[in-house]
Amino acid sequence: MQGVTHSRWQAIRQGFIATIIVWPGVAPFGMVYAVSALAAGLSFSETLGMSLIVFAGASQFTAVGLFAAGANPISIIAATAIINARHLLLAASTASYIRTSPGWLRAVVAFQLTDETYAVGVQQFEKTGGDAWFQFGANLSLYFIWATSTVIGSLLGALIPDPAGLGLDLIFPLTFIAFLMPMVRDRVNRSVALLAAGISVAAALWLPGSWYVLLAGLIGSAFGAWFAGVTPKITPEEQH
Amino acid sequence: MNIWLTYLGMAVVTYAARAIPLLVLRNDPPPWLALWLKYVPAAVFTALVVPAIVMSSGAAGRVIAFGPAIPAGFIGALVAWRTSNAIITVVCGMVSFWLIRMVMGS
Numbered sequence: 001m002q003g004v005t006h007s008r009w010q011a012i013r014q015g016f017i018a019t020i021i022v023w024p025g026v027a028p029f030g031m032v033y034a035v036s037a038l039a040a041g042l043s044f045s046e047t048l049g050m051s052l053i054v055f056a057g058a059s060q061f062t063a064v065g066l067f068a069a070g071a072n073p074i075s076i077i078a079a080t081a082i083i084n085a086r087h088l089l090l091a092a093s094t095a096s097y098i099r100t101s102p103g104w105l106r107a108v109v110a111f112q113l114t115d116e117t118y119a120v121g122v123q124q125f126e127k128t129g130g131d132a133w134f135q136f137g138a139n140l141s142l143y144f145i146w147a148t149s150t151v152i153g154s155l156l157g158a159l160i161p162d163p164a165g166l167g168l169d170l171i172f173p174l175t176f177i178a179f180l181m182p183m184v185r186d187r188v189n190r191s192v193a194l195l196a197a198g199i200s201v202a203a204a205l206w207l208p209g210s211w212y213v214l215l216a217g218l219i220g221s222a223f224g225a226w227f228a229g230v231t232p233k234i235t236p237e238e239q240h
Numbered sequence: 241m242n243i244w245l246t247y248l249g250m251a252v253v254t255y256a257a258r259a260i261p262l263l264v265l266r267n268d269p270p271p272w273l274a275l276w277l278k279y280v281p282a283a284v285f286t287a288l289v290v291p292a293i294v295m296s297s298g299a300a301g302r303v304i305a306f307g308p309a310i311p312a313g314f315i316g317a318l319v320a321w322r323t324s325n326a327i328i329t330v331v332c333g334m335v336s337f338w339l340i341r342m343v344m345g346s
Contacts, residue, residue, distance in 0.1 A: 177289055216287035
């Protein structure tokens with residue numbers, strides 16, 4: 001039992017530390033969120049409260065905009081559901097790695113599953129196999145930086161008048177490029193990425209919210225499965 | 241309605257999207273689903289990257305924007321291809337973004 005407890009703690013710590021790499025991409029968003037929430041008239045506790053209770057960046061930004069516009073709660077909740085629908089796909093993918101873990105642990109992991117911690121988890125699980133405790137540690141790490149950057153943004157917001165003007169919002173896609181590139185060394189994943197790129201841009205032009213992530217994710221990966229099925233097995237030497 | 245009740249509703253719909261697949265998909269997935277899920281990461285990562293680089297959102301909604309983010313993203317992709325290192329990628333990408341923006345004078 002001692003050993004089990006120890007390895008759990010180890011996995012949580014590993015996940016927490018592995019996620020520090022995405023902090024620079026997340027912190028500016030947390031700070032900008034806080035600044036815009038306060039500007040929209042939310043109090044400090046309401047601003048931090050949304051980060052702690054909802055914990056989903058894109059939908060928090062949208063909600064702030066809707067609060068500012070005086071939208072009714074039902075439309076804010078509906079917008080949140082639409083924006084966060086993409087988590088269905090992240091959760092299904094994560095489930096394929098950690099489905100043997102106890103139900104309560106998967107229920108806990110689900111609360112803090114985000115784009116960033118999903119990326120950190122998948123990278124680890126592809127190397128070592130699934131580990132729900134690692135995912136939990138990764139999630140805690142992101143929860144920590146999201147809450148911390150919300151507080152820092154609330155306190156220092158006035159000092160960085162225009163973080164988007166500095167181009168700091170580019171850190172997020174750059175971080176994900178670093179996750180993506182090692183993945184597209186084989187032909188199937190490369191085709192998946194090309195198709196997903198086209199679909200996501202087209203869908204982002206025509207559809208609201210982040211439907212484009214769900215759509216490109218579903219169609220791109222389905223194409224990959226089909227393509228892998230019709231392609232003769234690729235030997236490792238041919239992969240690059 | 242109280243703002244905290246709105247938060248609660250937001251949290252419930254968000255949690256549902258995150259939890260339902262994790263709680264429902266308990267058995268070995270059928271081979272076709274396993275193969276499908278195998279290619280989800282590349283597809284999702286691409287969808288999180290490409291629109292964020294090539295598009296900007298304004299009052300009129302999202303539009304394709306040919307700005308310094310595109311060459312900076314390309315340089316970031318090359319660096320990531322060679323190094324597989326997120327920190328080096330972000331630093332190179334941001335530095336090239338600022339340099340390109342300076343040169344373009346915007």
